[in-house]
Amino acid sequence: MPNYLTPGVYVEETSSGIKPIQGVGTATAAFVGFTAKGPVHEAVLITSWDQYNSVFGEFIADAYLPQAVYGYFQNGGGNAYIVSLGDGAATAYETPTLAPAQVRGELPAPAGDRPALAVALVKSDAGEGAPTVTVEVQDAGEGADDAFKLVVSQDGQVAEVYDNVTVKRGPSHVTTALRKSALITLEEIKGATLTRPATGAKISLTPARTPVPVTSGRLDATEFIGDAAERSGLSGLEAIDDITMVAVPDLMAAYRSGTVDAEGVKAVQSALIAHCELMGDRVAVLDPLPGLKAQHVREWRQDFSGFDSKYAALYWPWIKVMNPVTKKPDFLPPSGHMAGVWSRNDATRGVHKAPANEVIRGALALEVAATKGEQAVLNPLGVNCLRIFPGQGVRVWGARTLSSDPEWRYLNVRRLFNYVEKSILDGTNWVVFEPNNEHLWNGVERTASMFLTRVWRSGALFGRTPEEAFFVRCNADNNPPENRDAGVLTVDIGIAPVKPAEFVVFRLSQFAQGSSLNE
Secondary structure: OOOOOOOOOOOOOOOOOOOOOOOOOOOOEEEEEOOOOOOEOOOEEEOOHHHHHHHHOOOOOOOOHHHHHHHHHHOOOOOEEEEEOOOOOHHHOEEEEOOOOOOEEEEEOOOOOOEEEEEEEOOOOOOOOOOOEEEEEEEOOOOOOOOEEEEEEEOOEEEEEEEEEEOOOOOOEHHHHHOOOOOEEEEOOOOOOOOOOOOOOEEEEOOOOEEEEOOHHHOOHHHHHOOOOOOOOHHHHHHOOOOOEEEOOHHHHHHHHOOOOHHHHHHHHHHHHHHHHHHOOOEEEEOOOOOOOHHHHHHHHHHHHOOOEOOEEEEEOOEEEEEOOOOEEEEEOOHHHHHHHHHHHHHHOOOOOOOOOOEOOOOOEEOOOOOHHHHHHHHHHOEEEEEEEOOOEEEEOOOEOEOOOHHHOEHHHHHHHHHHHHHHHHHOHHHOOOOOOHHHHHHHHHHHHHHHHHHHHOOOEOOOOHHHHEEEEOOOOOOOHHHHHOOOOOOEEEEOEOOOOOOOOOOOOOOOOOOOOOO
């Protein structure tokens, strides 16, 4: 409290310490896959298709991520993080190694006007920081006049010595001697004959790191999954807080190319779901395998994969789009376009509205035209079907998660809870280290209630009044002395989310003329 020493009028600004809760964003996607260029295994934020082009290049053959990102922005997507795994070819996964005879040098003849002897480094498994190899010509200890000595050193330390070698045929030939060397080998000099090098001639050979393509087997499920500590693959997305949906469209490109089998697809999708469940603030957008009929996708969903998660959604079938590389129509996994539909739905209606009965922009047709009967089999399993309706285009005709729990059946309920939980979490940091008393309890109740009232007014909660739509409880009942002694503040919040009108039923009946429904 300030000290007042001089008589007068004072003005002070005061703060209650209580801050309102602001709603967080709900439409930031993350994509993992192949790109034409750009940083590899690094999450890069982009906000438009033009920015994607400048960083990662345009469309490439046999890769779905560029088309998925294009469909995302085409359908109303906003911010997106891109994690590139290279271009999908074997040369994109180069391992820096030492190539055989990559580093060579020539020892001059005594006259100095032509090369006499050329040597090169032997292929080595060394990596970065391999020692420099030095080759020096000295006079032979004994022997004929044309004999000489080769002294081979590593970082100034003599490693190999070849004395009394010559360039003449016989057991003392320099080629025969150097076959024993673990460091250097003899190289052929084009257009020149092998001659004795000049005494005192010296060359240094520094190992070079040359990219050598590895087999396509390295592009497996682990490449997609990555490592959280190294910030690679989809695991690297753990370091980013504002992501709300994640898709891996090029998992299907790897499957079609044969580098990842069905078990690998299941492993990556399982890791993707586990990532979303661990983070608790994002939902996985899954693609089915290509070419699946209704019966096959039922078997994939129920018998093979068996996923059960409230943090994942699956869409079927693939969509037909114009392939910008071949200039012909081609089928594309739907996850990128679906993420765009989610974003557009959030912007126009709100996260509480189920992202369904929405037109898929850019979709020309579907790989399979699902019937009403087929959807009746797939919908209870959580497979969100894409349908074509005459005069209404290609539409999303499902809004379910892959959860068997009826409370988390609908996608909009899961995403609404993500929005509310993250908003309250981010908006109540001011509570930490505050005195845990009634003043704090009342403040937390008030600020959370004000936020949830705004959510209710937007139509996201069910109830005619705020009291029917939600409750916030923070008092002595749920904050007993033992909790306060442990430094714990407990706030109980309950909300009643709106559920989509998935099944609209009109009851029609005959009634006699002059009668009424009240009779």
